Amino acid sequence: MRALPVEISLFSVNYCTGDAVCVLLFDPQSREVALIEQFRVGAVDKSPSPWLLELVAGMVEPGETAQDVAIREAVEEAGAIIKDLVPITRYSPSVGGCDEYVDLLCQSRCRCTWRSSRAGSRRRRY
Incomplete structure (x- = not known):
């Protein structure tokens, strides 16, 4: 077993957090x-690594x-400017x-910049 220091703020947890995109x-x-x-702290004991591809x-x-959410999150998480969104499901x-x-x-029609993200995520090309 290995120690993993994690700092969090305590708050009331609601697992039904609303809709997502x-x-x-x-x-x-x-x-x-x-x-x-x-x-993802929830993956520490449930997967080989807590660093998950998403x-x-x-x-x-x-x-x-x-x-709106798709455009905002694409910029925040991946540095991607997106247009022409198509609903899948x-x-x-x-x-x-x-x-x-x-x-x-x-x-x-994504053009990703693959730069460091303000959200702290890392990107890879596949």
Whole structure:
């Protein structure tokens, strides 16, 4: 077993946090998909590494559309300027215990800059 120092603020936890948006960033010219790599404390004991590869994603704030969230999160997490979003599906990841829905969108004309992110995520090309 290894020690992993983690600093968090204590707050009331609500696992049903509202709706979310995921964006599949795809560059058709290079035929690459952009994923971000983020540390997730919940994965410390459940996976080989707490650094997980993920789609760009974010929570829907009041007054925002799924497209608004996709554009905001693409810039924040991947440094990507996106246009021409195409809806793929809308699904509920945990119907048994939560009313959250996730909108999955595809951006097929992505131009990613692959720079350091303000969100602290790391990106890789695949």
